[in-house]
Amino acid sequence: GQQVMQIPQYQHVQEGEDFTTYCNSSTTLSNIQWYKQRPGGHPVFLIQLVKSGEVKKQKRLTFQFGEAKKNSSLHITATQTTDVGTYFCAAPAAGNKLTFGGGTRVLVKP
Amino acid sequence: NAGVTQTPKFQVLKTGQSMTLQCAQDMNHEYMSWYRQDPGMGLRLIHYSVGAGITDQGEVPNGYNVSRSTTEDFPLRLLSAAPSQTSVYFCASSPDRVYGYTFGSGTRLTVV
DSSP: OOOEEEEOSEEEEETTOOEEEEEEESSOOSOEEEEEEOTTSOEEEEEEEOSTTOEEEETTEEEEEOTTSSEEEEEESSOOGGGOEEEEEEEEEGGGEEEEOOOEEEEEEO | OOOEEEEOSEEEEOTTOOEEEEEEESSOOSEEEEEEEOTTOOEEEEEEEEETTEEEEOSOOTTEEEOOSSSSBOOEEESSOOGGGOEEEEEEEESSTTSOOEEOOOEEEEEO
Protein backbone atom coordinates (compact mmCIF):
# COMPACT_ATOMS: atom_id res chain seq x y z
CA GLY A 1 0.00 0.00 0.00
CA GLN A 2 0.90 3.64 -0.15
CA GLN A 3 3.57 4.78 2.24
CA VAL A 4 4.93 8.17 3.12
CA MET A 5 8.50 8.27 4.36
CA GLN A 6 9.80 11.03 6.60
CA ILE A 7 13.36 12.19 7.05
CA PRO A 8 15.16 12.74 9.26
CA GLN A 9 13.84 10.46 11.98
CA TYR A 10 15.46 12.66 14.63
CA GLN A 11 16.44 16.33 14.55
CA HIS A 12 18.53 17.99 17.25
CA VAL A 13 18.34 21.73 16.80
CA GLN A 14 20.02 24.58 18.63
CA GLU A 15 17.51 27.12 19.86
CA GLY A 16 17.27 29.93 17.34
CA GLU A 17 18.38 27.84 14.36
CA ASP A 18 16.27 26.74 11.40
CA PHE A 19 15.53 23.20 10.27
CA THR A 20 13.53 21.32 7.67
CA THR A 21 11.81 17.95 7.75
CA TYR A 22 10.77 16.12 4.61
CA CYS A 23 7.98 13.77 3.61
CA ASN A 24 8.29 11.64 0.47
CA SER A 25 5.93 9.35 -1.40
CA SER A 26 6.47 7.04 -4.37
CA THR A 27 3.00 7.87 -5.66
CA THR A 28 1.23 11.11 -6.44
CA LEU A 29 -0.76 12.38 -3.48
CA SER A 30 -4.15 14.08 -3.64
CA ASN A 31 -3.24 16.09 -0.57
CA ILE A 32 -0.97 15.96 2.44
CA GLN A 33 -1.56 16.85 6.06
CA TRP A 34 0.86 17.77 8.83
CA TYR A 35 0.42 17.07 12.54
CA LYS A 36 2.40 17.87 15.68
CA GLN A 37 2.53 15.67 18.75
CA ARG A 38 4.04 17.05 21.93
CA PRO A 39 5.77 14.54 24.25
CA GLY A 40 3.09 12.55 26.09
CA GLY A 41 0.33 14.20 24.06
CA HIS A 42 -1.85 13.45 21.11
CA PRO A 43 -1.40 14.50 17.46
CA VAL A 44 -2.76 17.93 16.61
CA PHE A 45 -3.64 18.88 13.05
CA LEU A 46 -1.53 21.74 11.71
CA ILE A 47 -2.34 22.16 8.03
CA GLN A 48 -3.37 20.54 4.77
CA LEU A 49 -1.81 21.13 1.35
CA VAL A 50 -3.75 20.31 -1.79
CA LYS A 51 -2.33 22.13 -4.81
CA SER A 52 0.88 21.40 -6.67
CA GLY A 53 3.64 23.74 -5.48
CA GLU A 54 1.47 25.11 -2.68
CA VAL A 55 3.20 27.01 0.12
CA LYS A 56 1.49 27.90 3.38
CA LYS A 57 2.86 29.68 6.42
CA GLN A 58 1.90 29.58 10.07
CA LYS A 59 4.04 32.08 11.96
CA ARG A 60 7.53 30.47 11.95
CA LEU A 61 6.36 27.30 10.15
CA THR A 62 6.42 27.07 6.35
CA PHE A 63 4.80 24.10 4.62
CA GLN A 64 5.40 23.24 0.99
CA PHE A 65 3.87 20.69 -1.40
CA GLY A 66 6.08 19.58 -4.27
CA GLU A 67 5.31 20.33 -7.89
CA ALA A 68 4.80 16.63 -8.62
CA LYS A 69 2.73 16.21 -5.44
CA LYS A 70 5.02 13.40 -4.29
CA ASN A 71 6.81 15.24 -1.53
CA SER A 72 6.31 17.88 1.10
CA SER A 73 8.42 19.79 3.57
CA LEU A 74 8.05 21.62 6.84
CA HIS A 75 10.56 24.38 7.57
CA ILE A 76 10.77 25.97 11.02
CA THR A 77 12.71 29.19 11.47
CA ALA A 78 14.24 30.44 14.71
CA THR A 79 13.43 27.24 16.59
CA GLN A 80 12.04 27.66 20.10
CA THR A 81 11.69 25.20 22.97
CA THR A 82 7.95 25.18 22.27
CA ASP A 83 8.72 23.48 18.94
CA VAL A 84 9.77 20.28 20.72
CA GLY A 85 7.73 17.27 19.65
CA THR A 86 7.18 14.90 16.76
CA TYR A 87 5.99 16.19 13.42
CA PHE A 88 4.03 13.77 11.24
CA CYS A 89 2.94 14.01 7.66
CA ALA A 90 -0.14 12.04 6.62
CA ALA A 91 -1.73 11.29 3.28
CA PRO A 92 -4.95 9.66 2.09
CA ALA A 93 -4.64 6.10 0.82
CA ALA A 94 -7.05 3.89 -1.04
CA GLY A 95 -10.39 3.38 0.63
CA ASN A 96 -10.55 6.61 2.60
CA LYS A 97 -7.65 5.66 4.84
CA LEU A 98 -5.29 8.28 6.26
CA THR A 99 -1.77 6.87 6.64
CA PHE A 100 0.98 8.53 8.64
CA GLY A 101 4.69 8.78 8.08
CA GLY A 102 7.06 7.66 10.83
CA GLY A 103 7.53 11.20 12.11
CA THR A 104 10.46 13.49 12.81
CA ARG A 105 11.29 13.84 16.50
CA VAL A 106 12.58 17.33 17.25
CA LEU A 107 14.73 18.09 20.26
CA VAL A 108 15.75 21.66 20.98
CA LYS A 109 19.00 22.52 22.74
CA PRO A 110 18.72 25.77 24.71
CA ASN B 1 -17.85 20.88 22.60
CA ALA B 2 -15.83 18.12 24.21
CA GLY B 3 -14.28 17.03 20.88
CA VAL B 4 -13.11 13.41 20.86
CA THR B 5 -13.39 11.64 24.20
CA GLN B 6 -11.59 8.39 24.90
CA THR B 7 -12.08 6.17 27.93
CA PRO B 8 -10.36 4.80 29.87
CA LYS B 9 -7.12 6.82 29.87
CA PHE B 10 -5.11 3.92 31.32
CA GLN B 11 -5.76 0.18 31.40
CA VAL B 12 -3.83 -2.92 32.43
CA LEU B 13 -5.06 -6.24 31.08
CA LYS B 14 -3.97 -9.80 31.57
CA THR B 15 -3.19 -11.90 28.53
CA GLY B 16 -6.37 -13.39 27.14
CA GLN B 17 -8.74 -10.83 28.62
CA SER B 18 -11.05 -8.84 26.42
CA MET B 19 -12.09 -5.23 26.71
CA THR B 20 -13.59 -2.32 24.81
CA LEU B 21 -11.94 1.04 24.34
CA GLN B 22 -14.55 3.74 24.08
CA CYS B 23 -14.48 6.68 21.69
CA ALA B 24 -17.13 9.36 21.35
CA GLN B 25 -17.21 12.62 19.42
CA ASP B 26 -19.74 15.43 19.58
CA MET B 27 -18.81 17.22 16.35
CA ASN B 28 -21.10 15.21 14.05
CA HIS B 29 -18.07 13.95 12.13
CA GLU B 30 -18.66 11.15 9.64
CA TYR B 31 -15.10 9.84 9.53
CA MET B 32 -13.63 8.07 12.56
CA SER B 33 -10.45 6.04 12.92
CA TRP B 34 -8.47 4.06 15.44
CA TYR B 35 -4.67 4.21 15.49
CA ARG B 36 -2.09 2.57 17.68
CA GLN B 37 1.26 4.12 18.53
CA ASP B 38 4.07 2.02 19.91
CA PRO B 39 6.91 3.70 21.85
CA GLY B 40 8.98 5.92 19.59
CA MET B 41 6.95 4.89 16.57
CA GLY B 42 4.48 6.42 14.19
CA LEU B 43 0.74 5.89 14.01
CA ARG B 44 -0.66 2.73 12.48
CA LEU B 45 -4.27 2.54 11.37
CA ILE B 46 -6.29 -0.29 12.94
CA HIS B 47 -9.85 0.27 11.67
CA TYR B 48 -11.79 3.18 10.30
CA SER B 49 -15.33 4.22 9.48
CA VAL B 50 -16.78 6.67 6.97
CA GLY B 51 -20.21 6.77 8.58
CA ALA B 52 -22.66 4.94 10.79
CA GLY B 53 -22.93 1.28 9.79
CA ILE B 54 -19.75 1.38 7.66
CA THR B 55 -16.37 0.12 8.85
CA ASP B 56 -13.23 -1.11 7.15
CA GLN B 57 -9.83 -2.49 8.04
CA GLY B 58 -6.65 -0.49 8.27
CA GLU B 59 -3.03 -1.64 8.30
CA VAL B 60 -3.09 -3.70 11.52
CA PRO B 61 -6.66 -4.99 12.12
CA ASN B 62 -5.89 -8.45 13.51
CA GLY B 63 -7.07 -8.94 17.09
CA TYR B 64 -9.43 -5.97 17.01
CA ASN B 65 -13.09 -5.46 16.14
CA VAL B 66 -15.08 -2.28 15.64
CA SER B 67 -18.67 -1.27 15.08
CA ARG B 68 -20.32 2.06 14.25
CA SER B 69 -23.96 1.99 15.25
CA THR B 70 -24.16 5.76 15.70
CA THR B 71 -22.33 8.75 14.25
CA GLU B 72 -21.02 9.66 17.71
CA ASP B 73 -19.52 6.40 18.93
CA PHE B 74 -16.80 4.14 17.56
CA PRO B 75 -15.71 1.53 20.13
CA LEU B 76 -12.66 -0.68 19.63
CA ARG B 77 -12.83 -4.23 21.00
CA LEU B 78 -9.80 -6.31 21.90
CA LEU B 79 -10.91 -9.89 21.55
CA SER B 80 -8.16 -11.70 23.47
CA ALA B 81 -5.44 -9.36 24.67
CA ALA B 82 -1.81 -10.17 23.90
CA PRO B 83 1.40 -8.47 25.12
CA SER B 84 1.99 -7.32 21.52
CA GLN B 85 -1.10 -5.12 21.89
CA THR B 86 0.59 -3.02 24.56
CA SER B 87 0.43 0.43 23.03
CA VAL B 88 -1.19 3.83 23.10
CA TYR B 89 -4.48 3.86 21.23
CA PHE B 90 -5.80 7.03 19.62
CA CYS B 91 -9.25 7.62 18.25
CA ALA B 92 -9.68 10.40 15.70
CA SER B 93 -12.51 11.98 13.77
CA SER B 94 -12.96 14.21 10.74
CA PRO B 95 -15.93 15.68 8.91
CA ASP B 96 -14.59 14.41 5.58
CA ARG B 97 -11.47 12.87 4.04
CA VAL B 98 -10.29 16.28 2.86
CA TYR B 99 -10.21 17.74 6.38
CA GLY B 100 -7.74 17.21 9.18
CA TYR B 101 -8.48 14.77 11.96
CA THR B 102 -9.17 15.69 15.59
CA PHE B 103 -7.56 13.22 17.96
CA GLY B 104 -8.61 12.09 21.39
CA SER B 105 -6.12 12.15 24.26
CA GLY B 106 -5.45 8.42 23.97
CA THR B 107 -5.74 5.22 25.99
CA ARG B 108 -2.52 3.77 27.35
CA LEU B 109 -2.93 -0.02 27.39
CA THR B 110 -0.56 -2.50 28.99
CA VAL B 111 -1.06 -6.23 28.53
CA VAL B 112 0.80 -8.42 31.02
